[in-house]
Amino acid sequence: MKINLFLFILFFPHLLMSQSLRDSKQKLVTLSEESINNNEANLFTFSLDFKHETPFHCASVAWTENHEGEKPYSHFLFSFSKDSAKWTPYESLFSDEHAIDIRDQFATNLLFFEKEYQFVKVQVVDENGKVRQNVSEIKINFFSPGMETVSNSLQETVSEKSSCACPQPKFKSRVDWRCPQGPTSPSITTVSHLVVHHSAGTNVSNDWGAIVLAIWNLHVYTNGWADVGYNWLISPDGTLFEGRGGGDNVMGAHFCGKNSGTMGVCLIGTYTNATPADTMMAKLSEIFAWKACQRSIDPNTQTFHASTGFNLFGISGHRDGCATECPGQKVYDQITLIRKTSQNKVLACSATATKQWPDGLEWINIRPNPISDIESYLDVYLSKTVPFLFQIINMDGQILMEEKPLIQTGINAISLKNMANLPKGNYAIKLQFGQKVVTKTVVVQ
Numbered sequence: 510m511k512i513n514l515f516l517f518i519l520f521f522p523h524l525l526m527s528q529s530l531r532d533s534k535q536k537l538v539t540l541s542e543e544s545i546n547n548n549e550a551n552l553f554t555f556s557l558d559f560k561h562e563t564p565f566h567c568a569s570v571a572w573t574e575n576h577e578g579e580k581p582y583s584h585f586l587f588s589f590s591k592d593s594a595k596w597t598p599y600e601s602l603f604s605d606e607h608a609i610d611i612r613d614q615f616a617t618n619l620l621f622f623e624k625e626y627q628f629v630k631v632q633v634v635d636e637n638g639k640v641r642q643n644v645s646e647i648k649i650n651f652f653s654p655g656m657e658t659v660s661n662s663l664q665e666t667v668s669e670k671s672s673c674a675c676p677q678p679k680f681k682s683r684v685d686w687r688c689p690q691g692p693t694s695p696s697i698t699t700v701s702h703l704v705v706h707h708s709a710g711t712n713v714s715n716d717w718g719a720i721v722l723a724i725w726n727l728h729v730y731t732n733g734w735a736d737v738g739y740n741w742l743i744s745p746d747g748t749l750f751e752g753r754g755g756g757d758n759v760m761g762a763h764f765c766g767k768n769s770g771t772m773g774v775c776l777i778g779t780y781t782n783a784t785p786a787d788t789m790m791a792k793l794s795e796i797f798a799w800k801a802c803q804r805s806i807d808p809n810t811q812t813f814h815a816s817t818g819f820n821l822f823g824i825s826g827h828r829d830g831c832a833t834e835c836p837g838q839k840v841y842d843q844i845t846l847i848r849k850t851s852q853n854k855v856l857a858c859s860a861t862a863t864k865q866w867p868d869g870l871e872w873i874n875i876r877p878n879p880i881s882d883i884e885s886y887l888d889v890y891l892s893k894t895v896p897f898l899f900q901i902i903n904m905d906g907q908i909l910m911e912e913k914p915l916i917q918t919g920i921n922a923i924s925l926k927n928m929a930n931l932p933k934g935n936y937a938i939k940l941q942f943g944q945k946v947v948t949k950t951v952v953v954q
């Protein structure tokens with residue numbers, strides 16, 4: 510019997526893991542056009558029966574509306590009660606800029622409410638507070654994340670092999686924050702731009718894992734997406750959470766449908782008027798430095814982002830590519846500082862990495878990477894004149910170009926403009942300093 514149990518644990522550890530999932534509760538309600546039209550006040554009352562241990566409850570709405578112009582006419586008023594006798598004042602919930610990008614379909618962000626409230630009134634109203642009748646379907650999603658049953662430590666992961674030594678920061682994985690599902694058919698993208706967001710939700714919580722789970726639930730059940738939209742999320746206490754599943758370079762859903770080439774990081778909270786915490790901003794520059802270093806992204810340089818058709822900085826705000834206030838004015842006020850801090854971290858990591866490097870080579874950088882049809886350079890920073898052989902090699906190992914550049918101390922900018930004529934794909938740039946070799950991957954788009 511003991512042996513059987515041992516084998517069970519050996520081969521099915523995920524089944525044991527599922528026992529430590531949160532005790533989440535969800536109530537999904539669909540109101541048809543008929544039921545909306547038959548309800549003259551457009552006022553609906555629900556009993557949740559979420560009587561369990563949980564840090565909070567939250568609600569969100571998705572709806573279909575016949576309308577003109579960018580924004581929907583409708584929004585929603587919520588009132589809560591413990592006993593269905595005494596009710597809270599109404600709170601408004603509007604359509605969210607991060608949500609669905611389909612004509613006539615809208616979704617709100619999360620509305621958080623206290624776990625003691627078991628009864629909810631929802632009213633559909635227009636901008637003047639009057640009842641609308643042009644809404645054809647409303648889906649209301651009530652969610653309660655449940656309590657964390659097992660505390661766990663941060664996972665350490667090994668980053669992609671790279672000539673840069675910026676480590677991937679430790680993070681809470683999807684297992685750590687109790688994501689109920691694995692990745693759903695993830696697509697991989699070549700990351701060239703790093704995008705910062707805010708969640709436009711609560712700035713206060715004693716259970717950030719529960720907030721991440723609630724954002725996942727919003728994106729999956731209200732927005733109807735395959736998975737959480739952001740690649741990473743950071744809570745105000747500086748904890749980094751893994752977002753969309755599928756590993757490094759997975760394409761998220763956070764940039765108005767133009768996600769290819771991006772990695773999206775969400776600062777949890779609303780930073781329209783609130784100043785973001787230093788610990789959170791430090792973690793943001795850490796994750797940006799890791800990715801910028803790995804993908805040779807220059808945070809301070811604008812490069813073409815094909816999906817949006819804009820020239821975007823290596824580190825940009827959501828509002829730089831889409832019509833939104835995100836990442837909040839107080840974060841956006843710091844965007845130059847975020848770029849500078851991230852870049853400084855990359856340079857500091859590169860300096861550490863060069864200890865195992867050829868004597869005299871301080872750092873190398875390709876700008877921009879991926880290479881498109883604009884001027885591209887390999888910058889080689891030398892602290893003394895050490896000659897090297899420069900090669901461009903394709904994935905079959907063929908040497909496509911080879912030269913011994915004329916060098917000087919300081920930055921040597923080697924033009925890569927001929928690479929723009931190569932077929933799209935990955936190439937290696939190889940620098941040979943006597944016996945020591947440094948390689949870097951470059952992408953032609």
Ligand SMILES: [Zn+2]
Binds near residue numbers: 706707763827
């Ligand atoms: Zn955003």
